[in-house]
Amino acid sequence: AFFYPDVQTSLLEHLIVDTYGAYWSGFSFAITPCSHYVSGNQTLGRETAAQWLRVAFHDFVTARVEEGTGGMDASLGFETLREEDSGTAFNDSLTFFRPFVNSKVSMADLIAISVSISVGNCGGPQIAARGGRIDATEAGQFGVPAPETDLETTLGYFANAGFNRVDSIALTACGHTLGSVHHGGFPTVVGPEAVSATNTAGGIHFDSTVDLFDPSVVNEYLDGTGNQGGPLVTSFNASSRSDLRLYESDSNATMVTLANQGAGFLNTCKGLLQRMVEVVPKNVKLSDVISPLQVKPVNATLDFDDSGNLVFKGYIRILSSTSSAPSVLTLTTSTSPKPLVLIPESAPGSSVFGVTHFFPFSTPIKPASSFQSFTINGKSLAPHTFPVEASAFVIPSLSSVKSGASTTVDFTVATLSSKGVFKRSALKPSVSVSAPVPQMGTLGPAILGFKDVAVTNVGEKMGYLLWRGSVDVGVLATGNVTVEVISGGVAVDTLLLG
Ligand code: HEM
Incomplete structure (x- = not known):
């Protein structure tokens, strides 16, 4: 199949642009409307868009920028049992993202792009999206601030990830303009009185516009109006007031600056959130910004x-x-x-x-x-x-994935025979198959790759030689299998089967 400008960009652009209606990707429906909760009953009082933003924060903040490790690498998937990663957001979100993972789209890219999509869909700025993140194969460092974490440690965690005090205060305000703190998950922050029939997880919102990415959290905190900055400011339990400690740590100077920016707050968040999702391990080279294609x-x-x-x-x-x-x-x-x-x-x-x-x-x-x-x-x-590159291609109508106890990928590849002269051995294509498979300890799939899969010539059609091959990829996680024809080390054609 032909992808423009390349396979990865085309697939990620699809998630960003094909939001509703014809050929929608199925990604954004989870957060439409912004208050929607996709992983369970609406009466739980949870919000998927807010969860996605929090997931990205937790993946990012354990980075060690000086060492060039961690950051947006989906290592979070291996860390969800940690005390510092409390709450349902992580497994809810990774379960939702899982079917979208394939050899070209990593879980880490999905976590990053979910920030652009959730913030943009909830009335916030358009955060530039890039691809190319590589999923970690094991857990990363510790270092996510919790409500009871002292100020110095909290600032140390942010500093590990490359964010100074002013950045950290602003980034936290940007994050806490959506969503809630829930009694279920954080009983030491929010008491049982928050639980009701329509709010069974007992969420108290950070601000009075829980489903709007706006400056309310900043204004309400400073003015003592609405939700007064939310439970991490007002908690009955003083040691759980982490937002209060952070916001007050420069005598509210940063919060006042943010309030004075008015709608410009959104622009500050745009810059900081983009910086956040672009903290990646040093071996990662991010793609160009993915722009909607006309x-x-x-x-x-x-x-x-x-x-x-x-x-x-x-x-x-x-x-x-x-x-x-x-x-x-x-x-x-x-x-x-x-x-x-x-x-x-x-x-x-x-x-x-x-x-x-x-x-x-x-x-x-x-x-x-x-x-x-x-x-x-x-x-x-x-x-x-x-x-177009028509010298070789994977034939869609002669390729399929058969799932049973195990999964078989059957494919047929066509290679152009030069001037009708059959050079069967010389034209034998190199074919790679990649499949997302379950991985111990995380909901993020691993990509199992098969290189130089054996093919046999099965005839000729319209100047092409046809080659058939088959791979047993075992148990498939979910998502798409990719079949690629490789020539000179690069893929001349890629077909996604799923
Ligand atoms: C000192 C730093 C921070 C601490 C201690 C902290 C702590 C928390 C806690 C305890 C919750 C409640 C989770 C729940 O009950 O489900 C929460 C929610 C949230 N946090 Fe933070 N957070 C911090 C910074 C950030 C940052 C920097 C971001 C993003 C840029 C962020 C984004 C969110 C979002 C969107 C929610 C709402 C989640 C939901 O409604 O499911 N947080 N945070």
Whole structure:
């Protein structure tokens, strides 16, 4: 399949942009509306968007930036039994993220992106998202502040992760604009009187706008109005007033500055939260910022149709800031001068970035050797040309995942035979298969990789040699299996099966 600008960016962009309606990723529904709790009954008084933000904080804050270890690496998955990681947020969230993990999308990237999505969906700023984080294979350091942690230790923990006092106060206020402290989980902070029939976990909100990413927590703390900064300020138990100790530690100077910023508080949070999710181990190289794509080929693949013809098919997704998208597109491939006219499907999708329209297409390709690019044109749309690599591909209609007690991945790969001359041995493709499998001690899957899977030639079609292979990947966690054709060390084609 063809992914633009690359597999990882395309998949992460999908989670961010395909929010509601057509071809939605299923990621954002968990936090729609922002007050929604996806992992259980609404009467628990929990909020998934707030949980996601807290999860990211706990993964990040045990970093040792000076050593270049820890940070956003999903090591949290191995740490959920620790006292410092109390509460249901961690397993709730990792269970929700788990099916989205594959060899291109790590759990750590999902935790980071969930911050952009939850903050953006709850009325907050758009936090730039990047990919490329690598999941830890074991637990990391200790060092998450708890309500009873003394000030010096708390500031030490933040400093380990590269955040000074001012940053730490502001970041905590940014985090505590969403969500609650719950009696169930933190009985030494919130007493049993918070429990009611519609709030069975006994949550008390940090501010009076629990589902709005806004400056209320700062104003209410300083003015003594609303929730007065929340339970970590007002707890019956003085030793549990960690937010009060932190906010007062510079005589409230930082909180006053944040209050004076007004709506600018959101911008401060945008910067700090982006910094937070970009604290990664030193071996990680983050991708460029993932921007919503205006013109995006989706599920674009080469395949063989029932009559054995080579076809190029998929969708073109147009993202427009208004609901008016071009009503017609044309697609021209390098193999045919005649443009194909594309009409959108009736159901659009939507997100905070605008409305998406999906234009399905299917067109024969002949000869495959001259298929090098395709171009999309539309009214008031700059022409977009996408390069293609058609020398080898995993054939979607001849590849599948069969799940039973064990999981078998059957695939067929096509390799272009040069000028019709069969060089069977020379053209034998190198195929890699990667599968997310359960991992001891964490809900985060491990990626089990199979390199150079044995393939046998099973004939020829439209100038391509066909190669079939099969791998038993054992018990699959959840999520997608990737099959890749490798040439010169790089993947020339990737297909996700799931
Ligand atoms: C001194 C630092 C901090 C301490 C001691 C602390 C402690 C806590 C505690 C005890 C809760 C209650 C959890 C529950 O009952 O489910 C909580 C909730 C929360 N924290 Fe913090 N926190 C700190 C800093 C931060 C930071 C820096 C962020 C994010 C940037 C953050 C984000 C959140 C969020 C979003 C919630 C609400 C979770 C929910 O409603 O499920 N916290 N925090």
